[in-house]
Amino acid sequence: MNILFMGTPDFATASLDALLSAGKQVCAVVTQPDRRRGRGMKVTFSDVKKYALEKNLPVLQPETLRGGAFLPVLEQYKPDLIAVVAYGKILPEYILNYPRYGCVNVHGSLLPKYRGAAPIQRAVLDGETISGVTTMRLDKGMDTGDMYFSESVEIGENMTTGELFDKLAEIGGKLLVKTVEALENGTAVPVPQDHANATHAEKITDEECLVDFSLDARTVHNRIRGLSPFPGAFSYLDGKTVKLYDSRVNETESTGTPFGTVTEVSRDGVVISCGRGSVRLMHFKPEGKGMLSAADMVNGRKIAAGMRFESKKG
Numbered sequence: 073m074n075i076l077f078m079g080t081p082d083f084a085t086a087s088l089d090a091l092l093s094a095g096k097q098v099c100a101v102v103t104q105p106d107r108r109r110g111r112g113m114k115v116t117f118s119d120v121k122k123y124a125l126e127k128n129l130p131v132l133q134p135e136t137l138r139g140g141a142f143l144p145v146l147e148q149y150k151p152d153l154i155a156v157v158a159y160g161k162i163l164p165e166y167i168l169n170y171p172r173y174g175c176v177n178v179h180g181s182l183l184p185k186y187r188g189a190a191p192i193q194r195a196v197l198d199g200e201t202i203s204g205v206t207t208m209r210l211d212k213g214m215d216t217g218d219m220y221f222s223e224s225v226e227i228g229e230n231m232t233t234g235e236l237f238d239k240l241a242e243i244g245g246k247l248l249v250k251t252v253e254a255l256e257n258g259t260a261v262p263v264p265q266d267h268a269n270a271t272h273a274e275k276i277t278d279e280e281c282l283v284d285f286s287l288d289a290r291t292v293h294n295r296i297r298g299l300s301p302f303p304g305a306f307s308y309l310d311g312k313t314v315k316l317y318d319s320r321v322n323e324t325e326s327t328g329t330p331f332g333t334v335t336e337v338s339r340d341g342v343v344i345s346c347g348r349g350s351v352r353l354m355h356f357k358p359e360g361k362g363m364l365s366a367a368d369m370v371n372g373r374k375i376a377a378g379m380r381f382e383s384k385k386g
Contacts, residue, residue: 073173073256076151078102082119083241084157087178090245091155092127096252099149100130104160137164146170153255155248156210165212173255175210178244180237182206182222184270187215192240194273196233197280197298199290203227203236205244207251209262216270218262220251230320232300276303283307285332285381289321289349296351304357307332307381314381315357322350332381339367342375 075098077088091098101124106115117125124131134142143166153173156163158180168175181191182204188194195203204224211217223243227236254260276299283295283305296319299305304315322343329335329345336343341352357363358374369375 073097073152073252074099074150075252076100076102076146076149076154076171077120077124077157078154078159078163079120079157080104080118080160081158083180083237083244084159084178085119085123086241086245087155087157087248088120088123088245090249091252094249094252096249098129099151100132100145102132102134102145102159105133105135137161137167140166142167153252155252157244157248162214163210168210168212176220176248176251176255177208177210177215177217178248179206179208179215180240180244181273182224183208183215183219184265184267186273187270188273189275191273192236193233193276193298196227196231196236197294199294201227203240205240205247207244207247208265214272216265216267218264220254220260220262221247223247230297232297234301278303281305282383283316283381284383285344286347289346289351292346292351293319293321296353308383308385309358309375309379309381311385313359313385316353316355317357317363318354320352320354322352330380332383334375334377334379334381337366337370337375337377339370341366342369344381 075091075096077098079088080103101120103118103120106117108115121131132145151171153171154175156175157178163175179191181195183206186194202224204222206222207220209217225239225243251260281299281303283292285292296305296316300317306313306315331345331347333345334342335345335350341354343350343352354366355363356369
């Protein structure tokens with residue numbers, strides 16, 4: 073089977089690696105155009121492009137797929153199947169309909185739950201205890217196509233989005249290979265989704281990254297781990313932005329202290345009161361600084377009991 077691979081972030085790299093490791097024929101890799109990022113506005117490659125170049129695979133980076141712009145590529149490579157993993161663009165119908173075996177997508181949720189752009193982050197933010205990966209045949213809807221295979225994963229109470237990403241990426245690669253082989257040998261049986269039970273995972277907004285300590289401790293904890301490592305939950309301390317990482321729901325309930333107040337500081341963490349309960353933070357990233365442990369924050373006099381995290385700057 074001649075496979076054209078479309079993907080962009082590190083999550084997709086695991087699937088590309090799985091295909092190659094299984095001896096599948098990947099004719100070319102399609103990924104997002106190079107972007108300028110960071111303070112120096114340096115040109116950066118996608119994770120998939122870096123990996124594809126290491127494997128000497130042809131790399132294509134179209135600016136647009138609209139209006140039949142990608143048809144010459146399809147005619148050149150004549151893929152039997154297009155594997156799509158977090159590519160970042162919606163595929164027009166002429167691409168969906170071109171390959172004999174269609175376009176197979178690896179999606180980071182147990183469909184029909186969490187269709188959309190941020191399924192893994194949303195599952196952690198919502199405090200879900202189970203997540204997973206689904207392979208499906210892409211259609212013109214948003215993650216609405218018939219499903220091939222799925223596998224579930226438990227989400228531990230302190231698991232971060234980053235940790236869940238890594239687990240699901242590995243599983244996604246294995247499921248993609250399983251799907252390709254089922255299509256090759258004619259045993260694949262696509263199953264329609266139950267659209268009535270669909271939920272949606274919208275892209276994370278900047279506003280959602282601001283932690284509201286007036287909420288209960290469990291919700292605050294889910295916000296912090298759900299946005300870790302990227303883009304990072306944050307609050308304001310002493311008028312400056314501080315990103316918050318590595319939280320735990322504290323065993324001791326807060327006792328009438330205004331929410332956002334630092335009630336305890338030690339090498340074991342910084343305790344912050346919430347609307348109900350409190351959370352213990354072990355790592356911080358102050359504005360303009362690198363990652364600091366709770367001990368670093370305390371020793372550097374950057375935080376002390378009685379200080380308060382605010383929802384507004386200054």
